[in-house]
Amino acid sequence: MSTGSNLEKVLKSGAFAVTSECGPPRGADPEVVKKKGAFLKGYIDAVNVTDNQTSVARMSSLAGSLILKNMGFDPVMQMVCRDRNRIAIQSDILGAASLGVNNLLCLSGDHQSFGDHPGAKNVFDIDSMQLIQTVKRMRDEGKFISGDEVKGRPNIFIGCAENPFGDPFEIRAMRLAKKAAAGAEFVQTQCVFNVDKFEKWMEMVRDLGVHEKMYILAGITPYKSIGMANYMKKSVPGMDVPDEHIERLRSVPKEKVAEEGIAICLEIIERVKNIKGVAGIHIMAIEWEEKVAEIVKAAGLFPRPEI
Amino acid sequence: MIVANRKPFEEIIEMLKPYSKILLLGCNECVTVCATGGAKEVSVLASEIRLFRQKEGQPVEIKELTLERNCDTEYVESLKPAINDYEVAISMACGCGIQFVGEHYRDKLVLPAVDTTFYGVAEEQGVWTERCQGCGACVLDKTLGICPVTRCAKSIFNGPCGGSQGGKCEVNKETPCAWQLIVDRYKEMNMLEKYLEIQPMKNWSTSRDGGPRKRVREDLKL
Numbered sequence: 001m002s003t004g005s006n007l008e009k010v011l012k013s014g015a016f017a018v019t020s021e022c023g024p025p026r027g028a029d030p031e032v033v034k035k036k037g038a039f040l041k042g043y044i045d046a047v048n049v050t051d052n053q054t055s056v057a058r059m060s061s062l063a064g065s066l067i068l069k070n071m072g073f074d075p076v077m078q079m080v081c082r083d084r085n086r087i088a089i090q091s092d093i094l095g096a097a098s099l100g101v102n103n104l105l106c107l108s109g110d111h112q113s114f115g116d117h118p119g120a121k122n123v124f125d126i127d128s129m130q131l132i133q134t135v136k137r138m139r140d141e142g143k144f145i146s147g148d149e150v151k152g153r154p155n156i157f158i159g160c161a162e163n164p165f166g167d168p169f170e171i172r173a174m175r176l177a178k179k180a181a182a183g184a185e186f187v188q189t190q191c192v193f194n195v196d197k198f199e200k201w202m203e204m205v206r207d208l209g210v211h212e213k214m215y216i217l218a219g220i221t222p223y224k225s226i227g228m229a230n231y232m233k234k235s236v237p238g239m240d241v242p243d244e245h246i247e248r249l250r251s252v253p254k255e256k257v258a259e260e261g262i263a264i265c266l267e268i269i270e271r272v273k274n275i276k277g278v279a280g281i282h283i284m285a286i287e288w289e290e291k292v293a294e295i296v297k298a299a300g301l302f303p304r305p306e307i
Numbered sequence: 308m309i310v311a312n313r314k315p316f317e318e319i320i321e322m323l324k325p326y327s328k329i330l331l332l333g334c335n336e337c338v339t340v341c342a343t344g345g346a347k348e349v350s351v352l353a354s355e356i357r358l359f360r361q362k363e364g365q366p367v368e369i370k371e372l373t374l375e376r377n378c379d380t381e382y383v384e385s386l387k388p389a390i391n392d393y394e395v396a397i398s399m400a401c402g403c404g405i406q407f408v409g410e411h412y413r414d415k416l417v418l419p420a421v422d423t424t425f426y427g428v429a430e431e432q433g434v435w436t437e438r439c440q441g442c443g444a445c446v447l448d449k450t451l452g453i454c455p456v457t458r459c460a461k462s463i464f465n466g467p468c469g470g471s472q473g474g475k476c477e478v479n480k481e482t483p484c485a486w487q488l489i490v491d492r493y494k495e496m497n498m499l500e501k502y503l504e505i506q507p508m509k510n511w512s513t514s515r516d517g518g519p520r521k522r523v524r525e526d527l528k529l
Contacts (some may be wrong), residue, residue, distance in 0.1 A: 082461070086508070108468045111460050111478045122461065129465035130508045145508065163469030168490050171467075171502055178465060178505055190469055237470035237477035 005102035005157035006074035007046035009307040010280075011186065011215040016273065017280025018301050019076065019188065019217060020292050021048035022068060024059035033059070033067045039289040041071065043296040045304055046103060048188070048282070051078040055115025062092060065101045076159060077101045080109025085125040086134070086145050093135055097154030105159040105188065106131040129182050132160055136183030158183055163190035164201035165240035173204035180213040187214055188282040191221040191232075194240040195271045202275050211277030218272040221284045222291060223249055223261035262295065269299045308337035308428075309401040310435045311344060311421040313352070320359060322418045323397065327365065329356070330393040331420070332386075332408065333373035334400035341435055344399025344421055346373040352399065352420065377404025383411050390415060443513030443520065449506065451492040456509075458485035464506035 002008060010017045020040050025032035040047055049064040065075035077096050084092065096104065108128040112120045126134065135158050137143050142150045160179045164172050176187060192198045198218065205211055223229045226249045233241035245264055252260045272278050281301075285291050296302045313319075323329060331353050339345030353369045360367045372389060374382045377400035386408065390396060395416050398405045402423035409417035425437035440457045446464075447454060456462045460478040467486030470477025474487045493499045511517070 108461055108463055111470070113460075113478050124461045124463060125511065126508050127461070127463035127465050128468075129505055133505070133508075161469065166467065166469045167471050167473060167484070168467070168487055171490050171499075174502055175465075175467075178503060181503075182505055237472050 003102045003155045003157045004100070005046070006307070007076065007103055007186070008157040010045045010305055013305060013307055015305045015307075016301065017046075017215070017217060018044050018283065018296055018304065019046045019048060019280065020044045020283040020285065020289070021050060021076075022064065022289065023050045023053055023287075024061065024064035026056065026058050028059065030067050033064050034071060036289045037068050037071050037073060040292055041073070043293045043302060043304065044073075044283075045280075046074040046076050048076040048078055048105060051080045051107070051109070052083065052115075053078075053110070055082070055110045055112045055117065055120075057115070057117060062096055062099070062101070065096065066099055069100055074103065075101055076103040076105050078105045078107060079131065080107045081124050081126055081128060081131055082109030082112060082122050085123050089126070089131065089134065090138065090144055093138060093154050093156070094150070094152075097156055098152075102155070103157045103159060104135055105161065106135065106184065107161055128160060129178060132158055132179055132182040132184045140183075157185055159186045159188065160184040161189065162187050163238045164192070164198055165190055165194065166238040169197075169201075172201055173208055173210065176205055176214075177208045177210045180210050185214055186217060186279075188217045189219040190238060191219045191284060192268060192272060193221075193232075193245060194242050195268055197240060198272065199275055202277055206277050211279075215279040216277055217280040217282040218275075218278050219284060220265060220269055220272075220281045220295075221286060222265035222288065222295065223257075224286070224288050225257055225261070226250060228286075229261075262291065262298070265295060266298055269295070269301075273299075308340050308426070309403070309423060310341045310425050310427045310437075311338050311399075311401050311423045313343055313348065313399070313421050314419065316355060316359075319352070319397070319420055320356070323356065323367070323395070326395045327367050328392070328394045329367055329369045330386075330390055330396040331356075331369050331371050332377065332396055332398040332400060332404075332417075333371070334377045334398075334404050335373055335375050336378075338399060338401055338404075338421065339373075341427075341429070342433075344401075346371075349373055349399055374400075374404075377401075378407055380411070383408055386412070440514070442509070442511070443517075444510065446506075446509075449501075450489050451496060451498070453485055453488045453492060455485050455489065458483075458488070464509065 022036045049061045051061040061077050065077040068075045106128045112122050138150050142153045162176045229246050232239045249257050333344050333349035349371045353371050376382045390412050397418040397420045399420045405419050426439040427435045427437045430436050442456050471484040476482040476484045
C-alpha cells in the first residue's frame with residue numbers, strides 16, 4: 001500500500017532522495033517557519049520538522065508540518081517518546097494523518113536534561129521501536145495499542161533514525177534490522193562525518209539484508225565554523241567528527257572556513273552516494289538552511305524528480 | 308536497600324525554627340547501612356542542631372531515638388511514651404518511615420531530615436548506586452540481570468539510544484549506559500542473537516502509574 005508521501009514515491013521510483021529539515025521556532029510566529037521553508041522549496045523531496053529538538057520547548061512539530069504542507073512541502077513529522085504517553089502518541093498520529101501529514105519519523109528523543117527544562121518529568125512510556133510498531137499497527141491492522149479498532153486508518157510512511165556512530169558499534173546494524181522488522185520503511189542516520197566508519201556500518205547493514213527492507217538516507221551536516229565542528233565533536237553525544245576535518249577547517253583563512261565546510265560536505269555526499277544501499281541523503285544544515293540549495297545543486301542532485 | 312541523603316543543614320534548621328522540644332528519629336535499617344540516618348548520624352545531627360541553636364540564643368531540647376524499623380507498627384508504637392513529651396518529631400528514616408510515624412501520631416508533625424533517593428547497592432565503600440524502581444513486573448530474565456527501567460535514563464526496552472558513547476550514558480559521562488551493559492552481558496553469555504528480539508511495550512499499571520500499590524497476604528493476617 002502506498003501513502004500520499006512524496007518521499008515514498010521518490011524512493012520507490014529508484015531516484016536518489018534528498019530531504020532536509022526545518023526546526024520550528026521558540027514562538028508562535030508562522031513566518032519564521034515559512035522563511036526557513038522558502039530556502040528549501042524545490043530543492044528537497046520532503047522536509048523533516050523537528051519535535052522540540054535538544055529538549056527545548058518550541059512550536060509543535062505538527063503545527064510546523066502543517067505550515068510547511070500548506071507551502072507545498074511533503075513534511076516528515078518527527079515524534080519523540082520523551083514527552084507523550086501512548087495515549088497522546090496515538091492521538092497525535094491520528095491528528096497528523098487527518099491533516100495530511102504523510103510521513104512520521106519515530107524517535108526516542110534527547111533526554112530533557114539537555115534542554116531548557118531540565119526539571120521536567122520525562123515520559124518514555126514506549127520507546128522508538130515500539131512507536132514504529134504502533135504506527136504500523138494503526139495503519140496496517142487498523143488497531144490501537146489497546147486492540148480497539150481505529151476508524152479511519154492513518155496512512156503514514158514510517159521512518160526512524162539510527163546512529164551508526166553510537167556505541168556499541170557492533171549492534172548498530174542489528175538495531176536498524178530491528179527497526180525494519182518493527183515496520184520502519186526509511187531511516188535517516190545521524191550526521192555522517194566519519195565516512196570510513198559509515199561504510200563499515202553499511203557493510204554490516206547489507207550483511208543483514210536491511211538495505212533491501214528499508215530505504216537508507218545518510219545524514220549530512222555541513223560545518224559552518226570551526227567552533228561548531230569542535231562543539232559537535234566534544235559536546236554532542238554520539239557524534240564522530242574526525243580530527244582531519246577540524247584541521248582542514250583550521251588550515252584555511254577565516255573567511256574561507258564556511259566554504260571549506262561546504263567542500264567537505266560535498267565530498268561526503270559524493271562518497272555516500274556511491275555506497276551500495278544508500279538511497280538518499282538527509283541534509284541537516286543546522287541554522288544554515290540557506291545553504292541547502294547550494295549543496296543540492298553542487299552535489300548534482302538538482303532538479304528534484306517530479307513524480 | 309533504600310538510599311537517602313541528609314537534607315542541607317539550613318533546610319533542617321529552617322523547619323525546626325518554631326520548636327524547642329524536638330524528637331529526632333533514626334532507623335536501624337537501610338538508612339543506617341547507607342550511613343544517613345542511623346544512631347550515629349542522629350547523634351551528629353542532634354549535636355549540630357544544639358550547637359547552632361545555642362549560638363543563636365534559642366537553645367533546644369532534643370531527644371535522640373533510633374528505632375529498629377520505622378516501617379513496622381510494632382516498632383512505631385514503641386514511640387508512644389516518648390513522642391508526647393515533644394512538640395515535633397524530625398526523622399532521618401526513609402520516606403516510608405517518616406510517613407508511617409506520622410500516621411500513628413496524628414497530633415504531631417513528623418518532618419523529614421533526609422531526602423529519600425533510590426533502591427540501590429553499595430558498589431564500594433561510600434558509593435551507592437541505583438538498581439531497581441519497583442516497577443512491579445521484573446524483566447531481568449530478558450535483559451540478563453541489568454534493569455533498563457532503572458539504569459537507562461530513558462527506560463527504553465530496545466536500546467541503546469543514539470547517545471551511548473564509550474560505554475557511557477549521554478546524560479552523565481560517569482553513568483554506564485545500561486544497554487552497553489546489557490549487550491556486553493549478551494556477548495558474555497553467548498546470547499547476542501537475543502538482542503534481535505523486539506521487547507514489547509511495558510504494562511506500567513504494576514508500577515506507580517497504576518496508583519499506590521498494596522500487597523495483602525490473607526494467610527499472614529491476624
